[in-house]
Amino acid sequence: MALRHHFPAMNPMPDACADRLEVLLAELRRFVRERDWEQFHDPKNLAMAIASEAGELLAEYRWVENRASDLYSEADDHRNRIAAEIGDVGIALLLLCDRVGLDLVEAMRAKLAANAVKYPVDKSRGKPEAPGGGTKATL
């Protein structure tokens, strides 16, 4: 199957100006290839990995009150676990992007532009829901 990869092959010695995410992606690809794990990384399995890692991140905040969750996140042991779970979600997300040939930053940028239309400033200020009554505003 020919996958469309938008990222060019990486130079192994990134220049000073290289995008940090692309440098990481190159390392991630090598990690996976060395272990022959591409066989497990079809889009369906990676979507599952994202969701299960997101579930572990969620578990971290499960019994913490909203108002306590900023402070909770600062304690060193919590912080380390939260960083590890964020890393897991990010890695799985990056792997999915790579597999289906999407650029993560571009996908975020496009969604942000769509959200700017969906949530006009004057109708959305201080309200987390879409003006039309939708209940699932994203950010």
Add this chain to the structure above:
Amino acid sequence: MALRHHFPAMNPMPDACADRLEVLLAELRRFVRERDWEQFHDPKNLAMAIASEAGELLAEYRWVENRASDLYSEADDHRNRIAAEIGDVGIALLLLCDRVGLDLVEAMRAKLAANAVKYPVDKSRGKPEAPGGGTKATL
């Protein structure tokens, strides 16, 4: 509450060498601030947002077979929806990182380094589980 932000304040006109993720983060912060949405974006709520967006991404592949999921991802309408869900997960993840003062790329890099220790190449090749028998390998 003093949040630790690792990212410096962004110049609104990014120079040619600016990190794409940081440029996006600056736009994202402005988007949120204009709508006065910081009040909803405590770490607990953002962890929920990540997981619920991950659930929507998951729904996309719910009835697709593993072996069909690469091809499925290429059809234009699927691709657009998948890109939108990836964008949602990424945005929520970036917002959480920003709120708790973590750098997403650094969190991924640290986790990748930990995984390299946990999954030695010679013991992990072709096997998606940790050598010791764990069942929840990450990538």
Add this chain to the structure above:
Amino acid sequence: MALRHHFPAMNPMPDACADRLEVLLAELRRFVRERDWEQFHDPKNLAMAIASEAGELLAEYRWVENRASDLYSEADDHRNRIAAEIGDVGIALLLLCDRVGLDLVEAMRAKLAANAVKYPVDKSRGKPEAPGGGTKATL
């Protein structure tokens, strides 16, 4: 806060005809009350618990192919873990129902009736999506 509980107070000695789910619910309530955990079990936290437990169940099948997942589920160690995760999801779901005053069986019955309308037999046979083109069929 006055919660609406649809379930009557349970007789500690269930009669032969008692509903198994209601007997379990009575035990569950006692378990929670003895540990003074009602304070953590607001609907938001319980929804998080359901999703994070669902994420653990998901992790179990993350790298298993569709076609292998029936057989995978039969191995004793897998079966035990799957049963434990199913138990976790079920318990959290039952606790949420109890907290918000909903009957789980009634909620499922109502949704099944709605699905029967949404997915007419003649238009849905062999197709997992709603006739109108929706992509998120439920079952």
Add this chain to the structure above:
Amino acid sequence: MALRHHFPAMNPMPDACADRLEVLLAELRRFVRERDWEQFHDPKNLAMAIASEAGELLAEYRWVENRASDLYSEADDHRNRIAAEIGDVGIALLLLCDRVGLDLVEAMRAKLAANAVKYPVDKSRGKPEAPGGGTKATL
């Protein structure tokens, strides 16, 4: 593939004492069979369905504060949506149990017994975490 089904074939006319969950399961089986949907309902796909439905339930409470989530759940339109999402999670969970030959109530009962050992009353009162320091208490 021989699946182990613990539930006997249901009599279409349940007697007065029939378990409500088993009556519903019989209806659910017929619903699925009429639409020829068993082919989509392997354990992997059903685990995905549970998690994505749990994500939708989660979305409902995403921007609601802990302390407001009881009252939030009582408004009629919220209540209807929450009931529908609970129904979805429950149905998918019941389908998975049926597919892998597990009894949902028995799985919950076994997990509750395990939790009673893991969280002794005197060491767990008022604390949502396991005495040994685990961070992922279930209920």
